[in-house]
Amino acid sequence: MSSHEKSTASDAEEPSALERRSADLVTRLLKVGIDGLGPFDSAAKVAKAARADHPSTESAVHAVVRQHTKLVAGNGFVTGLGGLFTLPVSLPANVFGFHVLAVRAVAAIAELRGYDTTKPEVRSAVLLTLVGADATDVLKSAGLPTGGRLVGLVTSRVPRPVLMLVNKGVGFRLIAKFGTQGLLRLPQRALPVVGGAVGAGLDTVMFRRITKNAEKALPPLTGGAAQAVEGSA
Known part of the structure; x- marks a missing residue:
């Protein structure tokens, strides 16, 4: 094989910049959103606290959703306060923070309903709830x-x-x-303070859409389904 052919083969095997960004994003969302980092509690710890404070699984689920709705709204408001001058920094931070909170909320719901979020399959299912209807295309592409x-x-x-x-x-x-999202939010978030209110509102709507999807897609594990999960561990 010539040096040119070797170089071409090496380039073909090298992951693209988009692939590296995608892998890094997913790794960070799983690591921080599910496993926790520093003072940011893990999904399992959030679920345990909710279970201790509420009499039923579903009331604990609703408590997790309420708690994270407030956090998401606060994140959207604070990162939108600065208006146009802070958007280059605040918007990426807002979007990442939003999805970390969404991942933790969905993973906590999964824990409360009997799923083990240390399992790779469950972690992938949590990620899929973030993309809504596109989850079907993702599954299809993976066969x-x-x-x-x-x-x-x-x-x-x-x-x-x-x-x-x-x-x-x-x-x-x-x-x-x-x-x-950046293009859609730019006009509304360009004004200081007003951008914060807009960010909080948009993030809240998006977050509730994700959690509603998760509640439907990940029902409580009972009977055969629970045994199947235990058997696949």
């Missing part, structure tokens, strides 16, 4: 069944390379959405 709820994914033994494809697909879509 997985697209019908039914995400519970089908978490009760199966999915090869790690396939889960990596799922996570990569979510990462690609989130990065694309980051850009779209």
Whole structure:
């Protein structure tokens, strides 16, 4: 093989900048959003605290959603206060912070309903709730069944390379959405203070959409489904 052919083959194997960004984003969302970092509690710890304070699983789920709705609104408000001059810094911080909170909320809901968020399949399912209807396309691209709820994914033994494809697909879509959100929010968030109120409102609507999707896609594990999860561990 000539040096030119070797160089071409090496370039083909080298991940693109978009792939590296996607992988880094997914890694950070899972690490911070599910496992926690420093004072930012893990999803399992959030779920445990909610369970201790509420008599039923569903009341604990609702408490987690309420808690994180306030955090999301606060994040959107604070990062929008500075207006146009702070947007280059505040908007990326807002978008990342939003998705970290969304991941933790969904993962806490999953924990409360009997899922083990240390399992790769469950972690991928949590990520899929972030992209809404695009989850079907992500699953299809990875060669997985697209019908039914995400519970089908978490009760199966999915090869790690396939889960990596799922996570990569979510990462690609989130990065694309980051850009779209930035363009859509720019006019409304250009004004100081007003931008904060707009950011809080938009983030709250988006967050509730994600959690409603998660509550439907990840129902409480009972009977055979719970046994399947235990068997696949």
